[in-house]
Amino acid sequence: MTDSVMPTYGRLDIAFAKGQGAWLTDTNGKQYLDALSGIAVCNLGHCHPAVTKAIQHQAETLVHTSNVYQIPLQNQLADKLTSLSGMKQAFFCNSGAEANEAAIKIARKYGHSKGIDKPVIIVMDGSFHGRTMATLTATGNAKVQVGFDPLVPGFVRVPYNDLDALRMAIGHWPEAVAVLVEPVQGEGGVKVPEPEFLAGVRAICTQRKLLMMLDEVQTGVGRTGQWFAFQHNEALVPDVMSLAKGLGNGMPIGACLVSGAAVGVLQAGNHGSTFGGNPLACSAALAVLETIENDKLLAHVQTLGADMLSQFKSRLKGQVGVKEVRGFGFMFGIELTVPCAELVKLALADGLLINVTADSVIRLLPPLVINAEEAALIVDKVCKLVLEFLSTHAVESVA
Ligand SMILES: Cc1ncc(COP(=O)(O)O)c(C=O)c1O
Missing domain, CATH: 3.90.1150.10 (Aspartate Aminotransferase, domain 1)
Incomplete structure (x- = not known):
């Protein structure tokens, strides 16, 4: 110590x-x-030989360049994640909070593109989205927020697993642009919603032209028995999905994927990360996905x-x-x-x-x-x- x-x-x-x-x-x-996997990180167990080999090889070849250049391994990883998820594009970062930050920025910019000056994102009671200022504001746990006022404006909270409350909030907030939700609340106590909840959120978001944003930082990459938890619902695809934790099996990497109305919202200069999606992290993530598939x-x-x-x-x-x-x-x-x-x-x-x-x-x-x-x-x-x-x-x- x-x-x-x-x-x-x-x-x-x-x-x-x-x-x-x-x-x-x-x-x-x-x-x-x-029985914890570093809190849903080492999904393939510790020092999985395929991941170790990929990291070793990449460490001897090329660790980092910069996102000002092409990064073929990042392209490969984006291709793989979009083909597994049915989403269209990926942005890479280094953690779950950063993946959610990207999601929040997408929601706000989407709102501005529709002429909404002060966009509102609907979040859930009992949620956890990270420790940065925007993600701790989105988090539905007062303990995480105490001492950090002023919080970030533009978030409205509703009870989890309650479609009526969601409809009411959207009715009350014409500035609402997105709903951010975990498919299963992990930190909140492994809360599994009713089977129809996510499909209901999807239908409401489609009808009201809001982005459905899924925080799959804990549930993604195989944890629930599908690649991504939303895939337990047939034909459901979110507009935004954040990933991290299990994606690198311990190598820090996060991703924010977009589909539907969220595609094209972020353009050159709107967002970035020095380390995000570097060759070393991407090589580990590719080995993780390949192993889940092969095994x-x-x-x-x-x-x-x-x-x-x-x-x-x-x-x-x-x-x-x-x-x-x-x-x-x-x-x-x-x-x-x-x-x-x-x-x-x-x-x-x-x-x-x-x-x-x-x-x-x-x-x-x-x-x-x-x-x-x-x-x-x-x-x-x-x-x-x-x-x-x-x-x-x-x-x-x-x-
Ligand atoms: C659902 C969810 N979102 C976001 C995060 C934050 O991830 P990170 O600690 O990598 O920033 C966590 C971490 O526990 C999480 O469980």
Whole structure:
């Protein structure tokens, strides 16, 4: 530990020395099963050989030039992402917040092109979009915003998963130009909306000529069992989609993709990033996409994810102190009736990495590559930890 790093994180007193697949080894040599993937980043597990090889090769060939030149690997990655998503163009950056910043700028410029001077973007309660000024304003969690007034104007918030509230807000705000929404709220507590919610948002946006902007920073790149979570809804394509996290398997890269009315909004000089889409980051992302495809990981996530969810449900649903067990692909949320942050340390002692979000939701985001034995071990360890935790805490039952 050192005082030289700004204390912006509540860090646990543990450091890892190496990782392989779903396993990490700490600096004392103890092994841990990783059910968090660096918060949905190392989707192919740690040090996946295909990604390592791509990074090694590219590091020896060419790391960085500049976006003032052609970058063939960036073109290749844009071609691949647009063909997988059905979207038309990509802008590359380095993080999820930056991808959302690009989305927000697109929405505003789209508004200005329609003669709206003060465009409004509709965002959701309980959302998380990042820590830059615009994205923390868009985020529906007061904790992220406290101390940073004045926030950025031009955002209006509605409840998540509520199409009537969305319609009302749009009726109330003629300056509305876009709706920004996560297909599943990750930081907000693994909130899975009703199956018709996204299709409803799409229909409303189309009808009112608003951009539908999906934040797939956490849900994208295979996490939910499709390349992108919106693809669980047939024939639905958003106008804007932001990606990051799993795209580089740990190599920092983000992307903002556009389709429909969002194509052509940003022109030369409107946006940029020094590092965005450099050869090194793009080589890692291309290896990630190729591996997901070659190893048929989407089907694997669908099958094993459904199996894990049903095991969690059969062992925990109805237990006193367990409010809800939910999941989508390889995103799992076990909501308790009491705050449970201390479970993170209890799990560490048991050799397991988990996360608790929204105070009382155990969040699991295992690497997409885990096998059936590792999945069973995660389910077993988590269920035992939860039941033991609940047996020693005053909990309320849920009717
Ligand atoms: C849905 C979503 N959007 C945006 C972000 C911000 O991404 P980053 O931390 O890469 O800026 C996150 C990070 O957790 C996220 O989950």
